[in-house]
Amino acid sequence: MKRPLAVFLPFAVCVCLLSGCWSKKELTDLAFVIAVGLDKTEDGKYLASFQVVNPGNVAGAVQRGGGAAGVPVSIYTSTGDSLVEASRKASEKVSRLLYYAHTNLVVVGEEVAREGMDGVFDALERNQQFRTTARLVIARGHSAKDTLSVLTPIDKISANKIIKTLEFSELAWGQTMNADVWWAIRSLASPGRNPVVTGVVIEGNPKEGKRQKNVQSSVPDARVTLKGLALFKHARLIGWADGPTARGIMWVLDRIHQTNLTIPWGGKREAIGYRIVRAKTNVEADVKNGQPSILVHIKAEGDISEARVPINLADTGVLFRLEKQFERGVKQEVAKAIETAQRERTDVFGFGEAVHRADPRLWKKIEKEWHDRYFPELDVTVTADLYIRRTGLRNRPYIEE
Amino acid sequence: MLFQWGMRRQKERMNDGVQQEGADHSGEAADVLEEPLSPELAVNIDIIRRATGESSDIVIRRFSLGQETQMKAAIVFVDGLVDEKNVYEFLLLPLLTASFPLPLEEKERIQWIEKKLAAVGGIEQVSDWKRLFFNLFSGATILLLDGAALAISASTKGGQYRSIEEPQTQIAIRGPREGFTESLRTNTALIRRRIKNPNLWLETMQIGTVTQTDVAIMYVKGIANDDIVTEVKKRLARIDIDGVLESGYIEQLIEDQTFTTFPTVYHTERPDVVAANLLEGRVAILVEGTPFVLVAPALFIQFFQVGEDYYARFDIATALRFLRVLIFFISLVAPAIYIAATTFHQEMIPTQLVIAIAAQRESVPFPAFVEALAMEVTFEVLREAGVRLPRAVGQAVSIVGALVIGQAAVEAGFVSSAMVIVVSVTAIASFATPSFAIAISARLIRFGLMFLAAILGFYGIMMGLLIMVIHLCSLRSFGVPYMSPLAPLIPSNTGDTLFRVPTWMFRERPRLINQKNIVRQSGGQKPQPPAPSRQEKGDES
Numbered sequence: 001m002k003r004p005l006a007v008f009l010p011f012a013v014c015v016c017l018l019s020g021c022w023s024k025k026e027l028t029d030l031a032f033v034i035a036v037g038l039d040k041t042e043d044g045k046y047l048a049s050f051q052v053v054n055p056g057n058v059a060g061a062v063q064r065g066g067g068a069a070g071v072p073v074s075i076y077t078s079t080g081d082s083l084v085e086a087s088r089k090a091s092e093k094v095s096r097l098l099y100y101a102h103t104n105l106v107v108v109g110e111e112v113a114r115e116g117m118d119g120v121f122d123a124l125e126r127n128q129q130f131r132t133t134a135r136l137v138i139a140r141g142h143s144a145k146d147t148l149s150v151l152t153p154i155d156k157i158s159a160n161k162i163i164k165t166l167e168f169s170e171l172a173w174g175q176t177m178n179a180d181v182w183w184a185i186r187s188l189a190s191p192g193r194n195p196v197v198t199g200v201v202i203e204g205n206p207k208e209g210k211r212q213k214n215v216q217s218s219v220p221d222a223r224v225t226l227k228g229l230a231l232f233k234h235a236r237l238i239g240w241a242d243g244p245t246a247r248g249i250m251w252v253l254d255r256i257h258q259t260n261l262t263i264p265w266g267g268k269r270e271a272i273g274y275r276i277v278r279a280k281t282n283v284e285a286d287v288k289n290g291q292p293s294i295l296v297h298i299k300a301e302g303d304i305s306e307a308r309v310p311i312n313l314a315d316t317g318v319l320f321r322l323e324k325q326f327e328r329g330v331k332q333e334v335a336k337a338i339e340t341a342q343r344e345r346t347d348v349f350g351f352g353e354a355v356h357r358a359d360p361r362l363w364k365k366i367e368k369e370w371h372d373r374y375f376p377e378l379d380v381t382v383t384a385d386l387y388i389r390r391t392g393l394r395n396r397p398y399i400e401e
Numbered sequence: 402m403l404f405q406w407g408m409r410r411q412k413e414r415m416n417d418g419v420q421q422e423g424a425d426h427s428g429e430a431a432d433v434l435e436e437p438l439s440p441e442l443a444v445n446i447d448i449i450r451r452a453t454g455e456s457s458d459i460v461i462r463r464f465s466l467g468q469e470t471q472m473k474a475a476i477v478f479v480d481g482l483v484d485e486k487n488v489y490e491f492l493l494l495p496l497l498t499a500s501f502p503l504p505l506e507e508k509e510r511i512q513w514i515e516k517k518l519a520a521v522g523g524i525e526q527v528s529d530w531k532r533l534f535f536n537l538f539s540g541a542t543i544l545l546l547d548g549a550a551l552a553i554s555a556s557t558k559g560g561q562y563r564s565i566e567e568p569q570t571q572i573a574i575r576g577p578r579e580g581f582t583e584s585l586r587t588n589t590a591l592i593r594r595r596i597k598n599p600n601l602w603l604e605t606m607q608i609g610t611v612t613q614t615d616v617a618i619m620y621v622k623g624i625a626n627d628d629i630v631t632e633v634k635k636r637l638a639r640i641d642i643d644g645v646l647e648s649g650y651i652e653q654l655i656e657d658q659t660f661t662t663f664p665t666v667y668h669t670e671r672p673d674v675v676a677a678n679l680l681e682g683r684v685a686i687l688v689e690g691t692p693f694v695l696v697a698p699a700l701f702i703q704f705f706q707v708g709e710d711y712y713a714r715f716d717i718a719t720a721l722r723f724l725r726v727l728i729f730f731i732s733l734v735a736p737a738i739y740i741a742a743t744t745f746h747q748e749m750i751p752t753q754l755v756i757a758i759a760a761q762r763e764s765v766p767f768p769a770f771v772e773a774l775a776m777e778v779t780f781e782v783l784r785e786a787g788v789r790l791p792r793a794v795g796q797a798v799s800i801v802g803a804l805v806i807g808q809a810a811v812e813a814g815f816v817s818s819a820m821v822i823v824v825s826v827t828a829i830a831s832f833a834t835p836s837f838a839i840a841i842s843a844r845l846i847r848f849g850l851m852f853l854a855a856i857l858g859f860y861g862i863m864m865g866l867l868i869m870v871i872h873l874c875s876l877r878s879f880g881v882p883y884m885s886p887l888a889p890l891i892p893s894n895t896g897d898t899l900f901r902v903p904t905w906m907f908r909e910r911p912r913l914i915n916q917k918n919i920v921r922q923s924g925g926q927k928p929q930p931p932a933p934s935r936q937e938k939g940d941e942s
Contacts, residue, residue, distance in 0.1 A: 025744060058760055
């Protein structure tokens with residue numbers, strides 16, 4: 001009885017002590033990479049930028065010793081043939097271990113996106129620290145490094161600024177998309193869908209944006225702003241959709257939460273504003289005689305947000321006519337978006353997936369040529385039902401006839 | 402030096418003669434005491450004097466019995482243990498004023514005296530010294546007669562006791578304000594007042610070979626499990642110790658398992674809690690000289706129950722139960738989770754929070770574990786100091802402590818404010834645990850879990866908690882599984898664990914404790930609004 005115990009005990013102790021979380025790291029030994037940027041160097045290598053949080057300088061930290069407040073983030077760059085190589089190489093420059101579990105943003109430079117970003121995501125998805133819930137944006141016009149270098153007021157960490165802007169802009173306006181890495185990977189992996197990713201531009205002078213001075217001014221020299229949706233064909237960026245076209249894409253993707261539409265009325269352009277508060281889009285595929293067609297049905301509810309012409313909003317007849325008008329406006333946006341995508345020969349709406357669901361056998365046959373042959377000629381019918389639920393706090397506008 | 406001193410003491414003892422000779426650990430004094438009482442009064446008085454080392458609180462009063470006979474007699478009592486008014490009015494006075502009829506046989510004479518003393522009560526004839534001294538130190542007055550080889554002991558217990566006050570340890574907002582005192586008799590009375598039933602049985606014994614402390618066990622015959630009563634008696638009978646100064650001595654000698662941080666005997670200062678436990682079939686052990694009454698068998702969940710749970714309505718009681726279990730858990734693992742999360746699982750903390758914590762830790766020169774350990778130890782030191790110090794100084798300690806822990810340490814950058822928050826939350830949680838006995842076991846385990854968290858992270862915490870749960874499940878209290886009615890699961894008793902069901906649903910007593918008489922109350926007692934009376938119905942139709 002005693003012998004087996006004596007043999008067993010050391011093993012039991014070893015199992016307890018040698019397993020478990022061996023990778024003990026103190027917080028002060030970690031460099032929290034909050035955003036990763038990807039560019040190409042002239043000789044074709046990756047140029048990775050890491051936005052590392054400088055915890056001592058983030059608002060909320062206890063200020064000690066009266067030292068001048070520094071910048072909340074610093075950017076480290078390194079080059080390599082692959083993202084992992086660049087990341088490891090960066091340890092030559094960073095005093096702490098790069099830690100990716102809190103990386104919430106990936107910025108891909110436009111150049112990299114145009115050449116194809118299919119090789120980028122594998123490293124991100126495979127790494128156990130990195131989360132695919134990190135947001136993805138394309139640096140439009142500038143390099144990812146410059147985009148990450150711009151210091152921002154309010155949200156001190158510029159990655160957070162971009163993430164929050166993505167989030168709330170999608171909720172309130174709907175012309176940009178709060179897409180994450182997982183969404184991009186999913187779209188890339190699906191033969192019936194291509195990714196769309198929001199673009200980010202720098203307004204102003206990127207060189208000035210790097211300095212602390214940038215956040216000390218009420219009108220910063222450089223500002224990071226969302227602009228448009230990047231249309232991808234497979235992994236390559238092929239074009240941009242801006243303004244109402246971008247919103248048309250968002251309509252079809254069923255990612256409109258709230259937004260504002262204006263329509264002409266009584267001969268005046270942009271006379272009546274309509275605020276959508278609830279929206280739902282259904283995409284269905286129909287296959288007849290081996291010919292797929294798509295039906296997009298949009299249903300939305302909202303309020304009158306603005307009336308700049310004399311109008312009697314107490315009259316239901318007027319409201320019905322308004323609803324029809326709004327429906328027309330939405331349908332126009334969507335039609336424009338579909339037209340753009342068809343011209344670019346990339347199905348960013350996932351219509352292919354709808355066809356796949358409707359007729360899997362047909363899909364197997366046309367899958368290969370979907371984007372180039374079938375999608376551009378696809379017959380898409382858009383219907384919209386918009387309801388005016390409220391007219392705001394008043395009926396008649398103060399403008400009299 | 403010490404050795405020499407010891408030797409000298411030894412010699413002195415040897416030379417000291419009769420009384421000290423043959424003294425064993427029980428401190429029984431002398432050979433003389435083994436012998437019966439002498440018929441001569443002077444000899445008896447001399448023996449008492451020498452046996453007690455002529456202690457000044459032993460009062461010996463010689464007098465002559467009766468007005469005519471002038472029979473020599475003496476009373477002996479211990480000053481402070483007796484009610485002196487009683488002694489003089491009801492014992493001495495009747496004897497002094499009585500006329501003694503002559504001549505009488507010794508036997509009749511004793512009977513006559515006993516009759517005279519009827520006003521005092523607790524009359525007992527004592528013929529051996531052991532009994533005599535026991536009665537004497539229990540507060541009896543001993544009457545010695547010349548020519549009789551026996552003494553009469555009369556109960557004159559009295560003296561100063563703390564009066565009944567509000568309990569210090571288990572304070573209730575709603576519930577009786579009485580707490581136990583140091584007097585065994587007061588305590589039994591407090592319980593009897595609550596259970597007016599002849600089935601409430603009380604058995605008294607003396608434990609402690611030197612102290613001869615009164616220990617009483619109390620149970621409700623017919624509700625208490627006979628096996629457990631027998632077991633309690635057996636364990637008490639087995640105790641051979643020189644002194645019992647507090648019920649803690651008894652607790653440690655009768656508990657099922659010594660090597661555990663969890664208490665397997667419940668103790669309380671509240672008579673209502675004891676009464677409730679007796680009604681559930683438990684056995685109470687009362688010890689003279691302490692307000693803490695032991696209750697056995699104890700279950701783990703019992704330490705999360707308080708009297709107020711039953712006095713308050715069930716919904717709030719249930720919510721508070723959950724809160725208490727949560728509190729216990731927090732006081733157990735809060736620092737460990739902080740250590741594990743900040744050194745192993747940084748990915749689990751929300752980004753904003755981890756950056757905030759990292760910012761605070763920038764200037765902290767210690768690893769998280771050392772920081773946490775230092776703060777916890779500091780807190781324990783402060784707490785211990787606060788408990789032990791005189792009240793006036795205690796306040797100063799808490800101010801210094803608050804400054805040291807709260808402000809100076811953070812400002813100096815030795816510890817992070819997050820750590821201060823964690824330590825404070827832990828401390829408050831450990832104070833909020835209803836039973837001190839379980840709170841201190843959490844205190845000990847906490848350090849173990851912190852250590853495990855420091856080397857193994859969450860894996861270590863889980864391992865520690867698993868070991869703890871396995872250990873808890875292996876514990877027994879007087880043969881009853883400690884974790885019951887949760888493990889083993891007894892569905893009909895789970896209404897008083899995490900949940901406290903409405904009072905009318907408390908149909909059964911704990912099954913494992915009672916086994917036989919388990920029905921507590923009849924069913925169908927759910928209160929309802931009054932049914933519409935017949936007359937009203939008639940009016941309607």
